[in-house]
Amino acid sequence: MKLTLKIWRQKNADTKGKLVDYQIDGIDGDMSFLEMLDVLNGQLINKGEEPVAFDHDCREGICGSCSLFINGEAHGPDRLVTTCQLHMRMFKDGDTIHIEPFRATAFPVIKDLVVDRGSFDRVQHAGGFISVNTSGKTVDANTIPVNKHDADMSFMAATCIGCGACVASCKNSSAMLFVSAKVSQFALLPQGKIEATERVLNMVKQMDEEGFGNCTNTGACEVECPKGISLENIARMNREYLSATFKG
Amino acid sequence: MSGIFNSSIGRKFAMALSAFFLMIFLLQHFAINILSVFSPEAFNNTSHFMGTFWIVQYIFQPILILGVIFHFVMGMVLEVRNRNARKIAYAKNNGNANSTWMSRNMIYTGGAILLFLGLHFYDFWLPEINTKYIQGDMSGLLPDGNYRYFEELQHKFVDVWRVALYCLAFVFLSLHLLHGFSSAFQSVGANNKYTRGLKGFGKAYAIIIPLGFIFIALYHHFNY
Known part of the structure; x- marks a missing residue:
């Protein structure tokens, strides 16, 4: 699966952020959304670029750490799942995916997709x-x-x-x-x-x-x-x- | 107790109470207006009673105006506070996936109703105040000895553009009520086994009452 990712990048809480485009290939439908981001970060690190910061912990849908506003919905388009349980089969080859942090004045962005809850x-x-x-x-x-x-x-x-x-x-x-x-x-x-x-x-x-x-x-x-x-x-x-x- | 209206839940509660009051008023307004279709005489008699009975004029009417003002002012206050709660908007927000258009746009449908109320006051309320309290004519009679209310109503709906504006306003009223009715009950803490039925009743209310007002406007336009 080949995808275009539009990811919110923000250096820290005091700087302005913006959406940055990334192309990613070879994504399997059985991967979780966070695994897809892991693949992207691997590619960024290999290129000497700053990896995308995002919250995660248990990756079993019980800790409440992962967040992400994916294509206009919290935890993405699936229902009753957290981002870590969201699978890439929910998307199609060639899709463009918007990935933003949870936005609220009470949840200030710390870096990229990580917010202070x-x-x-x-x-x-x-x-x-x-x-x-x-x-x-x-x-x-x-x-x-x-x-x-x-x-x-x-x-x-x-x-x-x-x-x-x-x-x-x-x-x-x-x-x-x-x-x-x-x-x-x-x-x-x-x-x-x-x-x-x-x-x-x-x-x-x-x-x-x-x-x-x-x-x-x-x-x-x-x-x-x-x-x-x-x-x-x-x-x-x-x-x-x-x-x-x-x-x- | 004193700080209740400074809290988010207190403000919701206040909005809901004023909404209940306005929805009851709307029902009463409709019940009187529909009389104009079936019996001009009954409409005249009821309008004269409502327009001259001191409890209605000096107690209910000021409460109604205050209720309307409160509902709109509190709506604006909540809107400003809610916008401040998210200063950076999402680049992509798929609101249709999780909520109705009506629930997300109450401020706009409410604003449209507020504009309509300006026209409605200009059409009916200000002339009433002028006739009764400035000119001092409390008789409610025309020179021919008949009550003036039914004829005044018919005259207002001659202009096709006014009728169109009224109909459009009632569509906005319906959209506002489609969310507002059940939302008011949720705000006062009523969410139980009756909620499903209540939502159904609310949808019927939100469609039937505005549709009835549209019918009244069109009826008088085509029957004058």
Whole structure:
């Protein structure tokens, strides 16, 4: 497969970037997208050029490290997969592929396709946890009854890997799907109810301070999310937030 | 509580509340206007009641105007904030792959409706204010002793260009409502087993009500 790649190159956070064209040949349909970039980088290094910087870690779709906005969609044209699980068979010989970093004011570009998603970490630190007594009398979570529906919904919310595809896809760069998943996974369980009020207020406050946009319910985040996190979580967070606010 | 409207969720909630209010008003407006097709007398009587009853005039009308202003101002505020949240646009963004055109262009369909409201106020609201509160004529009567409302309505739809503008505006209203109706429910936290039905109802509302207004404009244009 022969491809033309239009890749965003940016030296560092302080310089302006631009799309640079690359030609690449011999790409197999069974390669992953990141393997294709590895091939490109091998060629660039052999030519003495700077390789393209991009985030990756597990390459199994569970760490949330890889990002990339490919042909106008976060994680590319396939559904329910991260970029590392995207295969080149999704493209045709002769295709031109646009590769850009996830764009949001809250995700500043560090270099090329690598963005700083530390804003997600700060939102998590603001309330994405439960306080558990670990003094030796810790109660086994399995001894606390949880109804099946709530347990399933909580688990589904907890599958969010925090990759940022929701922010990248949203026309407003809203982080509501990510934050709502993190709020929901605790709000649905008895262990999370104790700090529920502070959690949602603090996490939303931090989300707003990071400069993410306002959700306008386009639903793009849900479609592009590699883990299929549902918009129901955003509705739940809205209820949690309004309830916490009116409670005072 | 005091800071609710300074938060992203609080602003969404406020937008949704004003949207609910405007959608209820729209239904009431349509219910009165459609009377003009079936019974000019009923339309005249209802219009006179609405135009002279003090609760409608001095309480509901100011609330309505404030509601409209709030909805548009908050919409603009959100748009500016959202644009600031992504200062560098994507070179290629395939929005059609994950969202509807209506959901991505609420600010433009809303802007078109705002322009239409300017025309609508010029056509109906300003002459009403002039007749009732400047000239002091609260009778609602023509010199021949009949109510003036139905005749005024018919006169407005003689001009084909005005009818065309009204029809175009109602198309934008429909596009705005096709996303706005279900979006308002999501914003107040309503996403449950009834959501699918609610979305269907919202689509019916978003098509039937504007189509009804178009029908009324065309009916009077061709029957005058």
